[in-house]
Amino acid sequence: MLSSESLQKIDxxxxxxxxxxxxxxxxxxLAIAQDEKSWLARETIEFVARxxxxxxxxxxxxxxxxxxYDLEPVxxxxxxVCTNLPCALSGGVHAADYLKEKLGIGFNETTPDGRFTLKExxxxxxxxxxxxxxxxxxxxxxxMLPAQIDALLAECK
Amino acid sequence: MALLGSISPLLTTGWxxxxxGWRLRDYEARGGYTQLKRILSGNMxxxxxxxxxxKSLLRGRGGAGFPTGLKxxxxxxxxxxxxxxxxxxxxxxxxTFKDRDLLRFDPHAVxxxxxxxxxxxxxxRGYNYIHGEIFSIYERFExxxxxxxxxxxxxxxxxxxxxxxxxxxxxGYGAYICGEETGLLESLExxxxxxxxxxxxxxxxxxxxxxxxxxxxETFAAIPFxxxxxxxxxxxLGKPNNGGTKLFSVSGHVNRPGNYEVPLGTPxxxxxxxxxxxxxxxxxxAVIPGGSSAPVLPADVMMETTMDYDSxxxxxxxxxxxxxxxxxxxxxxxxxxxxxSYFYFEESCGQCTPxxxxxxxxxxxxxxxxxxxGRAEDLDLLNRVTDNIMGRTICALGDAASLPxxxxxxxFKSEFEYHIEHGKCLVDPAAQSAGSGFFRAEGSL
Numbered sequence: 001m002l003s004s005e006s007l008q009k010i011d012x013x014x015x016x017x018x019x020x021x022x023x024x025x026x027x028x029x030l031a032i033a034q035d036e037k038s039w040l041a042r043e044t045i046e047f048v049a050r051x052x053x054x055x056x057x058x059x060x061x062x063x064x065x066x067x068x069y070d071l072e073p074v075x076x077x078x079x080x081v082c083t084n085l086p087c088a089l090s091g092g093v094h095a096a097d098y099l100k101e102k103l104g105i106g107f108n109e110t111t112p113d114g115r116f117t118l119k120e121x122x123x124x125x126x127x128x129x130x131x132x133x134x135x136x137x138x139x140x141x142x143x144m145l146p147a148q149i150d151a152l153l154a155e156c157k
Numbered sequence: 158m159a160l161l162g163s164i165s166p167l168l169t170t171g172w173x174x175x176x177x178g179w180r181l182r183d184y185e186a187r188g189g190y191t192q193l194k195r196i197l198s199g200n201m202x203x204x205x206x207x208x209x210x211x212k213s214l215l216r217g218r219g220g221a222g223f224p225t226g227l228k229x230x231x232x233x234x235x236x237x238x239x240x241x242x243x244x245x246x247x248x249x250x251x252x253t254f255k256d257r258d259l260l261r262f263d264p265h266a267v268x269x270x271x272x273x274x275x276x277x278x279x280x281x282r283g284y285n286y287i288h289g290e291i292f293s294i295y296e297r298f299e300x301x302x303x304x305x306x307x308x309x310x311x312x313x314x315x316x317x318x319x320x321x322x323x324x325x326x327x328x329g330y331g332a333y334i335c336g337e338e339t340g341l342l343e344s345l346e347x348x349x350x351x352x353x354x355x356x357x358x359x360x361x362x363x364x365x366x367x368x369x370x371x372x373x374x375e376t377f378a379a380i381p382f383x384x385x386x387x388x389x390x391x392x393x394l395g396k397p398n399n400g401g402t403k404l405f406s407v408s409g410h411v412n413r414p415g416n417y418e419v420p421l422g423t424p425x426x427x428x429x430x431x432x433x434x435x436x437x438x439x440x441x442x443a444v445i446p447g448g449s450s451a452p453v454l455p456a457d458v459m460m461e462t463t464m465d466y467d468s469x470x471x472x473x474x475x476x477x478x479x480x481x482x483x484x485x486x487x488x489x490x491x492x493x494x495x496x497x498s499y500f501y502f503e504e505s506c507g508q509c510t511p512x513x514x515x516x517x518x519x520x521x522x523x524x525x526x527x528x529x530x531g532r533a534e535d536l537d538l539l540n541r542v543t544d545n546i547m548g549r550t551i552c553a554l555g556d557a558a559s560l561p562x563x564x565x566x567x568x569f570k571s572e573f574e575y576h577i578e579h580g581k582c583l584v585d586p587a588a589q590s591a592g593s594g595f596f597r598a599e600g601s602l
Contacts, residue, residue: 016284016325016326016327017325018239018365021346021347021365023346023347023348024327024345024346024347025347026347027327027328027329027330027344027347028327028328030330031328031330052347054347058347058348061348061349062347062348062349065332065349065350065506066289066329066330066331066332066350067289067330067331067332068289068290068330068331069330069331080290083496084251084449084496084497084500085251085252085409085449085482085493085496085497085500086251086252086408086409086449086480086482088493088496089408089409089410089482089483089484089488090408090409090410090414121290122249122251122331122333122500122503122504123249123250123251123252123253123333123500124290124291125248125249125253125254125256125257125288125290125291126254126257126290126291127251127252127253127254127406127408127414127480127482128254128406128407128408128414128415128416129254129414130408130414134290137289137290137292138292138293139292139293140290140291140292140293
């Protein structure tokens with residue numbers, strides 16, 4: 001269900017917690033599973049739960065509670081733009097509008113070619129770098145003016 | 158990153174090297190880990206250590222401002238089982254971005270602070286819970302932990318002493334509520350991050366039901382510096398009851414948004430000047446001085462205030478996490494509140510009915526005012542909803558959602574009334590668009 005590489009990564013996470021507290025690794029395990037599968041299907045969540053010896057519903061509760069897990073398929077590049085107040089005061093909303101226009105989609109939509117999904121993010125914790133966006137949960141991009149957004153989109157082939 | 162006056166930077170000492178100064182050898186070259194070695198070589202008992210922190214009047218840098226030394230003294234050090242030290246780096250309060258830079262430029266200061274905390278409280282294991290959206294910072298922290306382990310600062314025998322301490326990083330995945338300390342503990346246990354009812358407090362029933370102390374990243378980072386200079390000297394940097402320097406994250410309508418370290422008690426006007434002053438030379442209208450949960454203050458009140466816990470409380474707000482959100486005259490306060498209310502609605506964990514339902518009410522009513530569909534009774538309604546939320550929930554998120562609503566209406570009532578009466582903004586839309594600029598003011602990057 002998951003590659004041996006992913007399982008090794010999960011094992012490293014499990015080792016961070018006391019032996020009888022494997023459930024503590026569920027957030028990391030779900031993130032690793034999502035990295036491999038691109039989104040979390042019910043079967044994937046169930047597999048992670050069984051691997052950690054916890055009830056599937058408990059893993060599903062976690063997957064559905066935290067914003068960065070995707071319980072539906074997303075495009076190859078998920079772009080999350082922060083539009084919260086500090087970012088909005090420095091162009092966050094404009095960055096989101098520019099992306100909507102360039103990609104021809106709204107928030108929570110995916111381009112027809114499956115390349116991009118656009119999400120509205122809550123505070124990414126980088127308000128001084130506004131406008132900021134996050135690529136696939138991992139790569140933070142700062143000071144995203146139109147030229148920088150163009151360059152990013154061209155890079156995401 | 159600059160510090161005004163004759164005082165040298167403390168927390169930001171290592172920042173001048175940018176991304177080239179975070180490694181163990183760099184931190185050691187700046188005098189890092191000497192406090193840990195001094196303590197473990199037998200020069201300081203845990204009791205003396207806690208007394209020194211109490212003297213410094215270091216107050217929690219995450220938002221609540223609780224005295225750190227006192228918090229540490231609540232831990233039952235002689236309790237025989239496991240005890241934990243947890244660092245709250247789940248920095249998701251809109252406007253706050255200081256812990257990210259601390260972990261980015263000086264992760265070992267946080268690690269040293271946590272090891273010392275473990276020694277002071279008799280804990281042998283720690284976790285640093287890192288905000289989900291800053292993955293590269295989490296990766297760097299993991300590397301820094303490997304360095305500390307290899308150098309013998311972590312492990313079964315810290316610096317060759319009888320003290321054992323292990324430390325791990327835990328990566329969050331996007332939930333503001335996990336910044337609340339018991340929500341964070343639930344999350345560390347692999348559950349939804351829904352806050353716990355208190356008491357019992359974490360010092361008696363924390364992670365896995367064991368005694369636990371949770372402090373903010375900046376709080377831990379300050380520990381080695383306090384022990385280096387002495388508690389009295391740290392206190393003297395700030396003002397009575399407000400010891401030391403503090404990082405302020407300045408965002409919004411300023412020329413140079415960023416983190417600035419200043420002694421507590423520094424005038425707001427000085428901080429604003431350090432951040433390059435108002436963008437485009439426009440006039441200051443309002444400031445949220447302590448992160449999105451703190452009440453907003455009008456410009457004239459802010460310009461008379463100094464940046465410390467007591468002065469900002471006296472002015473009617475909170476120092477909070479030190480996130481200073483600056484808004485100029487082109488800002489529509491209804492729109493600003495609408496965005497904040499959406500945030501709390503989105504981030505309420507859903508556990509307590511007053512917050513789950515109330516944040517929805519707040520957002521929908523502010524939304525309809527902003528969109529020209531406000532009703533005459535809406536301002537009273539908003540205040541009534543906040544009455545029904547505040548003090549009726551397990552954690553402070555409900556209050557955090559209510560305080561902006563109350564303060565925006567209190568200080569900028571005429572804008573709300575104009576919106577309701579005329580169905581549009583009191584602030585000219587053209588001025589608004591020019592004010593926040595398309596992205597940023599020309600040449601300010």
